[in-house]
Amino acid sequence: MTPSAVGALPQLRHAFTIDAFVAPDRRIGAIDEGELIYIPITGGRVHGDIEGEVLEGGGDWCVVKGHYCTVEARYQFRTADGDVVDVLNTGVAHFLDDAQLDVGYFPTRPVFRVENPALRHLVDRVYLGWARSTPELTAIDIFEVLDPLPQAGETR
Amino acid sequence: MTPSAVGALPQLRHAFTIDAFVAPDRRIGAIDEGELIYIPITGGRVHGDIEGEVLEGGGDWCVVKGHYCTVEARYQFRTADGDVVDVLNTGVAHFLDDAQLDVGYFPTRPVFRVENPALRHLVDRVYLGWARSTPELTAIDIFEVLDPLPQAGETR
Amino acid sequence: MTPSAVGALPQLRHAFTIDAFVAPDRRIGAIDEGELIYIPITGGRVHGDIEGEVLEGGGDWCVVKGHYCTVEARYQFRTADGDVVDVLNTGVAHFLDDAQLDVGYFPTRPVFRVENPALRHLVDRVYLGWARSTPELTAIDIFEVLDPLPQAGETR
Amino acid sequence: MTPSAVGALPQLRHAFTIDAFVAPDRRIGAIDEGELIYIPITGGRVHGDIEGEVLEGGGDWCVVKGHYCTVEARYQFRTADGDVVDVLNTGVAHFLDDAQLDVGYFPTRPVFRVENPALRHLVDRVYLGWARSTPELTAIDIFEVLDPLPQAGETR
Numbered sequence: 001m002t003p004s005a006v007g008a009l010p011q012l013r014h015a016f017t018i019d020a021f022v023a024p025d026r027r028i029g030a031i032d033e034g035e036l037i038y039i040p041i042t043g044g045r046v047h048g049d050i051e052g053e054v055l056e057g058g059g060d061w062c063v064v065k066g067h068y069c070t071v072e073a074r075y076q077f078r079t080a081d082g083d084v085v086d087v088l089n090t091g092v093a094h095f096l097d098d099a100q101l102d103v104g105y106f107p108t109r110p111v112f113r114v115e116n117p118a119l120r121h122l123v124d125r126v127y128l129g130w131a132r133s134t135p136e137l138t139a140i141d142i143f144e145v146l147d148p149l150p151q152a153g154e155t156r
Numbered sequence: 157m158t159p160s161a162v163g164a165l166p167q168l169r170h171a172f173t174i175d176a177f178v179a180p181d182r183r184i185g186a187i188d189e190g191e192l193i194y195i196p197i198t199g200g201r202v203h204g205d206i207e208g209e210v211l212e213g214g215g216d217w218c219v220v221k222g223h224y225c226t227v228e229a230r231y232q233f234r235t236a237d238g239d240v241v242d243v244l245n246t247g248v249a250h251f252l253d254d255a256q257l258d259v260g261y262f263p264t265r266p267v268f269r270v271e272n273p274a275l276r277h278l279v280d281r282v283y284l285g286w287a288r289s290t291p292e293l294t295a296i297d298i299f300e301v302l303d304p305l306p307q308a309g310e311t312r
Numbered sequence: 313m314t315p316s317a318v319g320a321l322p323q324l325r326h327a328f329t330i331d332a333f334v335a336p337d338r339r340i341g342a343i344d345e346g347e348l349i350y351i352p353i354t355g356g357r358v359h360g361d362i363e364g365e366v367l368e369g370g371g372d373w374c375v376v377k378g379h380y381c382t383v384e385a386r387y388q389f390r391t392a393d394g395d396v397v398d399v400l401n402t403g404v405a406h407f408l409d410d411a412q413l414d415v416g417y418f419p420t421r422p423v424f425r426v427e428n429p430a431l432r433h434l435v436d437r438v439y440l441g442w443a444r445s446t447p448e449l450t451a452i453d454i455f456e457v458l459d460p461l462p463q464a465g466e467t468r
Numbered sequence: 469m470t471p472s473a474v475g476a477l478p479q480l481r482h483a484f485t486i487d488a489f490v491a492p493d494r495r496i497g498a499i500d501e502g503e504l505i506y507i508p509i510t511g512g513r514v515h516g517d518i519e520g521e522v523l524e525g526g527g528d529w530c531v532v533k534g535h536y537c538t539v540e541a542r543y544q545f546r547t548a549d550g551d552v553v554d555v556l557n558t559g560v561a562h563f564l565d566d567a568q569l570d571v572g573y574f575p576t577r578p579v580f581r582v583e584n585p586a587l588r589h590l591v592d593r594v595y596l597g598w599a600r601s602t603p604e605l606t607a608i609d610i611f612e613v614l615d616p617l618p619q620a621g622e623t624r
Contacts, residue, residue: 009611010598012478028270029240029272033345036242036271038213105593105615113187115186116185124535125560126559126576126596128478128613132475160329160331163442163453165324166455168322175316188501190500204318224436248436248437280404280406281417281419284438284440303417304442341583343582352525395497398504398506398529426496427499435500
């Protein structure tokens, strides 16, 4: 069998940014997978294609595994038009120092749930997130994954 | 092939009860699976084998599907000894009336995560929950699943 | 606040038994959570309230963590009436010996998906499984969780 | 509060391609979320940074929801060096015609599990997949998500 030709790069487009305020974290402890920590989400804002506010409630379940940690955040935001969007955002963060205060590489896989058909692209398309941490908030740029630019001779 | 002999009934033992206080629910809206609702968890207490307090944070993601709904609650409680236990509790609730205010059949499948080896039975054993709703709180009896009582002639 | 009165024990009723044939396991290796092993499911039968056959395909992702392991099985069975039922079955198994050949305590939390309204109780009710291993197959008794028997003075 | 500055685009790099052979699909039926279908995975090959073969076993649980479907594939591949890699690949596919034979937009979120430290980048980094369907196989290009190129004045 001939291996498939490699397709072109999918394109990314910045859609919106979520600034999520966080409260002090709550250490749950060492479990089989690593060190489990819960970070409450207390509010924030959304700007870009969508303008809105992050709602208090939910949080981020992080598991620290040495030089990196996995994240699993669950919360909601409300758009300026009144739509509530549920967010599940998983990913990995790499620590830049031993104190685990400074985070570098931090991509995520956001999944959204919302009712309004005008926002159904949040549900039926795939997004890639890139997060940046400061002491007060986590800012997550949300990029829509677009079709690759077709290449000459590509098999689709 | 001869069908396996049916084993005896597993035994249940009440371990502890979680009284989780809830804030007013937040309607997210109709998604593919049903009507998505988020119920914040604001505190509460634990009593029985374990004494402790439910911590503010996290909540219950419910999907209403006509006469019943699925629940997926994520939160923590702290024991009197200071251990934090993370809870994931999924299940189904059947409504007793059209207004969906009164809930009858309401079993759940709790999964716990905790560090302290003295509480590792919460991690390496299986539990069954039974929940009861009042306007102010959800009370969940947690039952440990024990070995079936052996029967004469049973193949193990 | 007065703690909730403890409710009565939920009742269990044997609904059916799944005899799932397995092929030799495939060791994936040590990951953060433990030792990951994949066990292919190759067929089998269902007997009890439901008569049917286990379909080839899917398997069981097990993570061995010392004296016990977690299981996560995904497969399907077809009833004698032609309905296909999708199964997700998670649980824990305790080893009785160091060679991890003999399994004792082995309860599971089965979740079913099926179209036929005549089988919707598989979807809108909660079940508890109890599994037994032999070299050729895993037999899982499936028990329906029923309402607790009401107690005098119980608050519902 | 000043909104966070928007970060630069993460970069994508083709890492490898998975050609997964599939057997005829098995219709499970209409469930709450849509039409559930199971597609067995029977073998295939991996080429690029990693050379290897897709192992028989596991499959793809698809839920058709009108003009698109969600996918959730679980299977393994073995590298030329003998390492087994477990794959969980979720995503969405958009249909190009009413017969749902032709698939267009088809990005995925692959998650890998493997023991060998030489392959730990599969575990501690994030990947984006792009899938293409033919009658015999699904080819998935796997792209590693790399750091954005820093912009002048960007807050990190």
